[in-house]
Amino acid sequence: MDAIAPATANPADERPSREEAEAAVLTLLKWIGDDPAREGLRETPSRVVKAYEEMFGGYENDPADILGRTFEEVAGYDDIVLVRDIDFHSHCEHHMVPIIGKAHVAYLPHDRVLGLSKIVRVVDIFARRLQTQETMTAQIATAIDDALAPRGVAVMLEAEHMCMAMRGVRKNGSTTITTRFTGSFEDQAWQSRFTDLVRQR
Ligand SMILES: Nc1nc2c(ncn2[C@@H]2O[C@H](COP(=O)(O)OP(=O)(O)OP(=O)(O)O)[C@@H](O)[C@H]2O)c(=O)[nH]1
Numbered sequence: 001m002d003a004i005a006p007a008t009a010n011p012a013d014e015r016p017s018r019e020e021a022e023a024a025v026l027t028l029l030k031w032i033g034d035d036p037a038r039e040g041l042r043e044t045p046s047r048v049v050k051a052y053e054e055m056f057g058g059y060e061n062d063p064a065d066i067l068g069r070t071f072e073e074v075a076g077y078d079d080i081v082l083v084r085d086i087d088f089h090s091h092c093e094h095h096m097v098p099i100i101g102k103a104h105v106a107y108l109p110h111d112r113v114l115g116l117s118k119i120v121r122v123v124d125i126f127a128r129r130l131q132t133q134e135t136m137t138a139q140i141a142t143a144i145d146d147a148l149a150p151r152g153v154a155v156m157l158e159a160e161h162m163c164m165a166m167r168g169v170r171k172n173g174s175t176t177i178t179t180r181f182t183g184s185f186e187d188q189a190w191q192s193r194f195t196d197l198v199r200q201r
């Protein structure tokens, strides 16, 4: 299973130049029927490419680098570690419009723990690529499993897909929930513990 896409699927020598990317945006501006020469749009191609660099910066990062640093001195703590309500913004790979949601990521340590911010960074890396929610859910779980070899990983994403709100079926407010459970979290009892903690306010 190719759960984790290569950091850069597009080899450097095949990557279009910045100028070519800006020219593509210019074409889209003309295609939607606006005038790219007017003042407000003159710098839009370069702005869009700059924004894409930021929003799709996840291709430049390898989660294994982020997750390489772990800690062993936790006084034998071996219970669930859950970081919940991690805001993320991604883009659906079908329409390239936003997916906006929250990630809840837990693991059961085995000898080692992760820096908490690293979990957030991993969510961010995968969010900053073109995604389906299912792929992103699986990728986060696999990255933590591979790097930490914990007793189990649980990932839940809850998100709204703008491709269903702004276009197509045009339904605001529907939420899609996806989960991936590995190791001990395949047991019902641990799954319930995870969902109870996620929902507890
Ligand atoms: N499984 C899954 N589907 C998604 C995700 N994001 C968007 N989609 C769906 O991808 C599908 C693409 O369907 P197509 O029929 O190829 O494209 P479309 O004609 O634009 O589809 P409509 O959105 O129904 O208008 C749609 O049903 C979207 O709702 C996602 O993260 N996971």
Ligand SMILES: [Zn+2]
Pocket (backbone or CB within 6 Å): 092, 093, 094, 095, 096, 097, 161, 163, 164
């Ligand atoms: Zn979509």
